[in-house]
Amino acid sequence: MHGFANPARFLRIAKWLTPLCLLAGLVIFGAVIVYGLFYAPPERLQGETARILFIHVPTVWFGMAGWTTIALASLAELVWRHPLAALAARAAAVPGAVFTTLGLLTGSIWGRPAWGTWWVWDGRLTSFLVLLFLYLGYIALAGALDREGSNSRVAAIFGLVGAVNIPIIHYSVIWWNSLHQPPSISTSGSAMAPEYLWGMLGGALGISLLFGGVVLARMRMLLANVQAEARLRRKAMGAAEGLAS
Amino acid sequence: MAEQLDQWTFVIAAYAVVIVGTLGMVAWSWIAMKRAEKRREETRRK
Numbered sequence: 001m002h003g004f005a006n007p008a009r010f011l012r013i014a015k016w017l018t019p020l021c022l023l024a025g026l027v028i029f030g031a032v033i034v035y036g037l038f039y040a041p042p043e044r045l046q047g048e049t050a051r052i053l054f055i056h057v058p059t060v061w062f063g064m065a066g067w068t069t070i071a072l073a074s075l076a077e078l079v080w081r082h083p084l085a086a087l088a089a090r091a092a093a094v095p096g097a098v099f100t101t102l103g104l105l106t107g108s109i110w111g112r113p114a115w116g117t118w119w120v121w122d123g124r125l126t127s128f129l130v131l132l133f134l135y136l137g138y139i140a141l142a143g144a145l146d147r148e149g150s151n152s153r154v155a156a157i158f159g160l161v162g163a164v165n166i167p168i169i170h171y172s173v174i175w176w177n178s179l180h181q182p183p184s185i186s187t188s189g190s191a192m193a194p195e196y197l198w199g200m201l202g203g204a205l206g207i208s209l210l211f212g213g214v215v216l217a218r219m220r221m222l223l224a225n226v227q228a229e230a231r232l233r234r235k236a237m238g239a240a241e242g243l244a245s
Numbered sequence: 246m247a248e249q250l251d252q253w254t255f256v257i258a259a260y261a262v263v264i265v266g267t268l269g270m271v272a273w274s275w276i277a278m279k280r281a282e283k284r285r286e287e288t289r290r291k
Contacts (some may be wrong), residue, residue: 018278022271022275026271029267033260033263033264036260037256037260048252048253048256049255049256051256051260052255052256052259052260055259055260055263056259059263095270095274096268096275098266098267101266102262102263102266102267104261105262105266106259106262106263109255109258109262110250110255110259111257112250112255113250113252113255114255134284147250158248178275194260209277210267210271214270214271215269217274217275217277217278218274218277218278220278220281220282221274221277221278221280221282222281223283224278224282224284225281225284227285228281228284228285228287228288231285231288231289232288235288235291
């Protein structure tokens, strides 16, 4: 694990892994979209709108996985001071926020024909909306700290504290009355028909590759920015010393 | 179902939102990465 914290080694691996993840993710997720739109059968009760679940459930999962990544990377930053951990946390924020937004939008679009409403303020939907606000707060905070060159540990602590919302989202449908159905997939099995289960798992695989590829791309971007800034600073200091002497 | 709505309109809308959002994020991240790495190479050469 510590070996991967070396920026040069990370760049060597990320250089071929980034396009591979993105390309494989686009192909697999594209295939799931084609399956969902043209080949999946309509569901007995939900009809055609059940097709939305192939894209809604994976985006929701990776909205939550994004913050889990932030929390784990923040922990690594605080405990082991990995040089790349802070970059990993920042890199996971944007794809996490995008998938959270897509999960909220697709859920709302599904809810209108299925529940008769675009939105209800129940535990699941509200806690997931809170997750989006946490992402926006984290992105703003991390950006401000980076611009001012301040201590990034504040963002790491925010990342860890925000993780308390993840189990709340997961258990909200069990703890409170909700329009949202309880989990259909658990460690003991699945209540879904195989043609829906495999389509959804395919969607999750595609989105996980896209999530990984985007995180790697954003880590490479952040690392390149840090290295370029450091070089420019060194050159400016060298020029100032030359003028002084 | 609460009322009779054209279900395909909702399906198409949901898929369009996800396709545009996902492709936009992938393209934006890729272009930003390439730009940052080009800038790093330029500062190395200067």
